[in-house]
Amino acid sequence: MNNQENNKLDNPLEYFYHWEKNHPDRVFLKQPKGDQWKTLTYKEAGIEARKMVNVLRSMGLKKGDHIGLLSKNCYHWILADIAMSMGGFVSVPYYASLPKAQLNEVILKSDIKLLFVGKLDTWDDKTEALPEDLKVIKFPHYEGNATIPLGENWDELILQHEPIQENYIPELSDLWTVLFTSGTTGSPKGVMLTYKSIAVVFSDEEKYNTLGIHSLKEHAFLSFLPLNHVAERVAIEGAAIFTGGTIAFAESIDTFLKNLQDIQPTVFFAVPRIWNKFQSGILAKVSQKKLNILLSLPIVSTLIKKKLKKALGLSRAEIVLTGAALTPQHLKQWYRKLDINLREVFGATEACGAVTITPLGEISDVGVGKAIPGIDFKIVPESGEVIYKSDQLMIGYYKEPEKTAEILKDGWYYSGDKGFIDQEKNLNIIGRVKDAFKTDKGKYVTPNPIESEFSKNDLIEQVCVVGLSIPQPIALLNLSEIGMETKKEEVEAQFEDLLNKVNEKLSSFEKVSTMVIIKDPWTEANDLLTPTLKVKRNKIDERYMELYPSWEKDSSILIWKN
Numbered sequence: 001m002n003n004q005e006n007n008k009l010d011n012p013l014e015y016f017y018h019w020e021k022n023h024p025d026r027v028f029l030k031q032p033k034g035d036q037w038k039t040l041t042y043k044e045a046g047i048e049a050r051k052m053v054n055v056l057r058s059m060g061l062k063k064g065d066h067i068g069l070l071s072k073n074c075y076h077w078i079l080a081d082i083a084m085s086m087g088g089f090v091s092v093p094y095y096a097s098l099p100k101a102q103l104n105e106v107i108l109k110s111d112i113k114l115l116f117v118g119k120l121d122t123w124d125d126k127t128e129a130l131p132e133d134l135k136v137i138k139f140p141h142y143e144g145n146a147t148i149p150l151g152e153n154w155d156e157l158i159l160q161h162e163p164i165q166e167n168y169i170p171e172l173s174d175l176w177t178v179l180f181t182s183g184t185t186g187s188p189k190g191v192m193l194t195y196k197s198i199a200v201v202f203s204d205e206e207k208y209n210t211l212g213i214h215s216l217k218e219h220a221f222l223s224f225l226p227l228n229h230v231a232e233r234v235a236i237e238g239a240a241i242f243t244g245g246t247i248a249f250a251e252s253i254d255t256f257l258k259n260l261q262d263i264q265p266t267v268f269f270a271v272p273r274i275w276n277k278f279q280s281g282i283l284a285k286v287s288q289k290k291l292n293i294l295l296s297l298p299i300v301s302t303l304i305k306k307k308l309k310k311a312l313g314l315s316r317a318e319i320v321l322t323g324a325a326l327t328p329q330h331l332k333q334w335y336r337k338l339d340i341n342l343r344e345v346f347g348a349t350e351a352c353g354a355v356t357i358t359p360l361g362e363i364s365d366v367g368v369g370k371a372i373p374g375i376d377f378k379i380v381p382e383s384g385e386v387i388y389k390s391d392q393l394m395i396g397y398y399k400e401p402e403k404t405a406e407i408l409k410d411g412w413y414y415s416g417d418k419g420f421i422d423q424e425k426n427l428n429i430i431g432r433v434k435d436a437f438k439t440d441k442g443k444y445v446t447p448n449p450i451e452s453e454f455s456k457n458d459l460i461e462q463v464c465v466v467g468l469s470i471p472q473p474i475a476l477l478n479l480s481e482i483g484m485e486t487k488k489e490e491v492e493a494q495f496e497d498l499l500n501k502v503n504e505k506l507s508s509f510e511k512v513s514t515m516v517i518i519k520d521p522w523t524e525a526n527d528l529l530t531p532t533l534k535v536k537r538n539k540i541d542e543r544y545m546e547l548y549p550s551w552e553k554d555s556s557i558l559i560w561k562n
Helices: 012-022 042-058 075-086 100-110 154-159 195-208 230-243 256-263 272-285 288-295 298-311 329-336 401-407 447-454 481-485 488-504 537-553
Strands: 027-033 036-041 066-070 090-094 112-117 135-138 175-180 190-194 220-223 246-249 267-270 319-322 343-348 353-357 376-379 385-389 412-421 427-432 460-466 474-479 514-518 558-561
Touching: 012 042, 012 075, 012 195, 012 230, 027 042, 027 075, 027 256, 036 042, 036 075, 042 075, 042 154, 066 075, 066 100, 075 090, 075 246, 090 100, 100 112, 100 175, 100 190, 135 154, 175 195, 175 230, 190 195, 195 230, 220 230, 220 256, 220 267, 230 246, 230 267, 230 343, 230 353, 246 256, 267 272, 272 288, 272 329, 272 481, 288 298, 376 412, 401 412, 427 447, 447 460, 447 474, 447 488, 460 481, 460 537, 474 537, 488 514, 488 558, 514 537
Parallel strands: 027 246, 066 090, 066 112, 090 175, 112 135, 220 246, 267 319, 319 343, 474 514, 514 558
Antiparallel strands: 027 036, 175 190, 343 353, 376 385, 385 412, 412 427, 460 474
8 A cells, every 4th residue: 555656645544445456354343232242253344334335426416515424432433434435425424513503604604415424412402503495314323322303324325335346546635534623713614625625635644644653563453532523533533544443433422431431442542631631530539649659669660650551541551642632731741640641632623634743653742743744834024923834734724715725825724822842843722812811901912821820739620811891810610520529628729829920920910810710610611612622712701701700800710710
């Protein structure tokens, strides 16, 4: 599968066809059900995907038609995705957690002719989000998940059709997928990626081994972050097909850790919030003080690290990645004490994944890594905005030429991220250009570095520094599980000390006047977090802004909001 000598870019399907033909009995997909695992080999997956292509053709779909996909991660998600490529269709996957109104918005935006519906927590009134004439194919029922009340059954349709025989290969200029952004800053936009984008990612990894995938003896992946997010789509699904690896799934949130422990993947990617939760789980069982003592004892330290890594499901993990949001420096340092090196990846849907990474074998707590070969970076002097160009970049936003023109200029992608490149060539991100807010004093405050300082405290789950319409910034926060179990007096004592330490490093106009503990957690369900677990600042402002003046004026430095 190495076509570097003639500089040919391989289409992802060519990799799949290679494993299907040359290693038909290799396990490709593993789906848990209780203590059992259902497995599909490359050959079995190929047959089922090829049958689905004929199903779609029999339903009148033509090459180039858009097909939607609404499901949590499962093996049918991958089969449907492969079938769409094999048939020359364009996949348009959605976040499985979308409420009715947002689902309706992206469906209407994306011009789909058919929708795959699969493993979902709830269905409720989502039928109302679908156009009446939209064709629907539903995956076989996954126990413990919602029953889908409409659509034709995947298994029944598969039984009625033979597999296609041809190995269709799309042109690199063909549209591969439309991925909708998570809507951190407003209405989701449909990012159009061609097969060239993903082929360039594969080609560069083949050349440079940036991720380190070629160094692995075994390629075992666990897919649990949303597959419609570009990071999971490329680093897990894409990497597995690229290497002939195996993708396993989690059965549910409740079984996630058990499934992870069973698989012990060699590649693992998680967002900072997951790493925080893992850390909290460990510290709930053994205090930081005790852990420090155990890790200081040579023989005991080795045993403890081994035990904890196995308990986390990471005993075999050689490539451990963090991304989608900025990972606090102290979190990387904490994991490194367990011999787990969190390598940061940074990128965008518009760039078909990562544009920087902590290089293989390098340890760094600074920034978000170095540029991946093939990526050119610049910093706009006036604004500090990070811009870059690459052959991976999207061709534009679907049916939104004005928004495309705003961020794609002369081949450069204007990321909206504010940052700088240091002497070691690490890219450092200090927030979003538009995250900065102006206080009543007319001063601009960039909240992200301040939030990073607060997040070092184990009692804090999430924090958002705000300051519109008030003289000084205030910090809104949710307590972590450890924080909720800590006595109120202890929380107050720790937070008073924390606030003083944070403010010591800040200019007078940046100093945080008040910390507000919000009892109700910020979640996807209440629209305060994106599906990738990033805080929606605009929604935080909408919900709490009228209270900012009274909170900022309050003589208490800590307010408990029920």
